[in-house]
Amino acid sequence: MDLDQNRVPMSALPDYADPDYFDHGAINKQTSFHRSSPRHSTSHIGSAKSPNNYIFGDIIGDGSYSEVKRATDKRSWKEFAIKVLDKRYIVKENKIKYVNIERDSMMRLNGFPGIARLFHTFQDDLKLYYVLEYAPNGELLQYIKKYRFLNEASVQFYAAEILSSIEFMHSCGIIHRDLKPENILFDHNMHVKITDFGTAKILPPKYANSPESTMFSSSFVGTAEYVAPELLSKQVVSKSSDVWAFACVVFQMITGSPPFHGRDPGVIFRKIMNLEYDLPKHMPIEMVPLFTSIFRLQTFERPSIQELKQFSFFTDISWKDLFFQSPPPLQSFRPNYRHIPVNPLPPTYRSNMTAAAAASAAAAHASASIVRHQPKSVSDQKIKNRKSTSPPAHYGQATLRNNQPSMDLLYSKLFPSNESVLVSSSVLLSLTAPLPEGGKFPSGITKMFLKKKSRVMLLTNMGRCVFVTKGKNDRVLIDAEVSLYDPSVEVRFDDNKSKRFLLNLQTEAWIIEDTSEHVSRLREVISKFKKSDRPSLDPSSHED
Numbered sequence: 001m002d003l004d005q006n007r008v009p010m011s012a013l014p015d016y017a018d019p020d021y022f023d024h025g026a027i028n029k030q031t032s033f034h035r036s037s038p039r040h041s042t043s044h045i046g047s048a049k050s051p052n053n054y055i056f057g058d059i060i061g062d063g064s065y066s067e068v069k070r071a072t073d074k075r076s077w078k079e080f081a082i083k084v085l086d087k088r089y090i091v092k093e094n095k096i097k098y099v100n101i102e103r104d105s106m107m108r109l110n111g112f113p114g115i116a117r118l119f120h121t122f123q124d125d126l127k128l129y130y131v132l133e134y135a136p137n138g139e140l141l142q143y144i145k146k147y148r149f150l151n152e153a154s155v156q157f158y159a160a161e162i163l164s165s166i167e168f169m170h171s172c173g174i175i176h177r178d179l180k181p182e183n184i185l186f187d188h189n190m191h192v193k194i195t196d197f198g199t200a201k202i203l204p205p206k207y208a209n210s211p212e213s214t215m216f217s218s219s220f221v222g223t224a225e226y227v228a229p230e231l232l233s234k235q236v237v238s239k240s241s242d243v244w245a246f247a248c249v250v251f252q253m254i255t256g257s258p259p260f261h262g263r264d265p266g267v268i269f270r271k272i273m274n275l276e277y278d279l280p281k282h283m284p285i286e287m288v289p290l291f292t293s294i295f296r297l298q299t300f301e302r303p304s305i306q307e308l309k310q311f312s313f314f315t316d317i318s319w320k321d322l323f324f325q326s327p328p329p330l331q332s333f334r335p336n337y338r339h340i341p342v343n344p345l346p347p348t349y350r351s352n353m354t355a356a357a358a359a360s361a362a363a364a365h366a367s368a369s370i371v372r373h374q375p376k377s378v379s380d381q382k383i384k385n386r387k388s389t390s391p392p393a394h395y396g397q398a399t400l401r402n403n404q405p406s407m408d409l410l411y412s413k414l415f416p417s418n419e420s421v422l423v424s425s426s427v428l429l430s431l432t433a434p435l436p437e438g439g440k441f442p443s444g445i446t447k448m449f450l451k452k453k454s455r456v457m458l459l460t461n462m463g464r465c466v467f468v469t470k471g472k473n474d475r476v477l478i479d480a481e482v483s484l485y486d487p488s489v490e491v492r493f494d495d496n497k498s499k500r501f502l503l504n505l506q507t508e509a510w511i512i513e514d515t516s517e518h519v520s521r522l523r524e525v526i527s528k529f530k531k532s533d534r535p536s537l538d539p540s541s542h543e544d
């Protein structure tokens, strides 16, 4: 890998290392919004720091254009989470705007206990670094996966913490736009820390106190399952779009799945626009109005956060000192089926919309069924549960270091000795439903909402197509793999975008976008495999 390829002119990005940028810019903005939270007031942000001030540890998360690493400050021995962003990728993919938004919005919000703090930012030639408050207890998603249905006391408490954090964001003129269980983390004391403001919308100051239903134009950002209908139908967003996502998250905490789900974004969007969701029988009755009042197509029909706080579901909550209370232990919910009568809706929330919801509540009551995602295919599991996946025992384990002379040599250690890597390339990988015959590659909104993960794609002489990523201690892990000799694996190249192709499997499709100029080689090797009956290809026949 040629590291020089990654160099980006310093002038392409603002000077994050300049302490004045922070001291006189955003902190002034922040104080004007932030009068009411003295207890958590921000200390100095942005004093000149560099990667040398930290000892970097494991990767604790990755996103589409960043990696988050655990790091220890060499002087204070405090632990942080450092988000490392690749400048070359940011510039190439035109993401500079989002990088700035993340920094600016986090600085505005610094000091509120439910939001991860940003302490410093700095850069070197290749990367940008965001030093964040470390949330060691992981993502809400992992607890939902572990317990499937969370206990009512936890759902109530965490719903309250999330709601008050959203309320604070909104009072600072920030709409998050991507609230979901992956972006809700837990600190040492199991209090929430909301993160990932890369796609936030920063409102002009005069709109900080505007009503929740006020709409603003918006690009298509967010995650399909949590996106509000106004974004899909009108390309607008409002503070109440965050409230919609909040309801989706709470729903997922109690039922194990988001209310609107499906195998590809198109299906999910159709359900959202039709308000097509089911209330499972075990849903506590006090929660029902939360969903039926928030899942409305019109933003003005949804309750404000102030109104939501009065809902009976939150009766036991003491809002003032939430973040100083001891959270109830997270446990599995044991349904007692005392719930959901046929028409559970308080009169104030009855309308055409709620009639549909009441009907689905009644149907759920009658069938006692619980809405669940389709069982995930093996490959899907592998991709989503990357952290627990290691290469099969007979594979070697390789350590990924950027200065290693031959990455391919390193990757070859993942395979038995008679198998060699013919081509490796950095790609963006996304999963979607299988493409029907004659079906078009996802485009428009559907394409925008496909979740992309950076991976290295390897093709071996045995026809194996493997996606690898970095795991703990910089080990290379196989994330997903498929044999190109498998006749059920169909390859399609995108006629409109030469860098894009798709592996159509029986239960899902993997869309692959080459990001390192190796696409012609990938196409050549894949095509040969799909035409060939041979059990392996001679590596020499594929030399450039």
Ligand SMILES: Nc1ncnc2c1ncn2[C@@H]1O[C@H](COP(=O)(O)OP(=O)(O)OP(=O)(O)O)[C@@H](O)[C@H]1O
Pocket: 060, 061, 062, 063, 064, 065, 066, 067, 068, 081, 083, 116, 132, 133, 134, 135, 136, 138, 139, 182, 183, 185, 195, 196, 197, 198
């Ligand atoms: N402060 C933190 N403490 C602990 N873990 C963190 C912290 N910030 C982020 N992470 C982990 O890293 C993951 C990715 O972080 P983040 O969502 O900010 O990246 P991203 O590039 O914006 O991701 P995406 O593309 O998925 O939106 C998080 O889901 C979380 O698991």
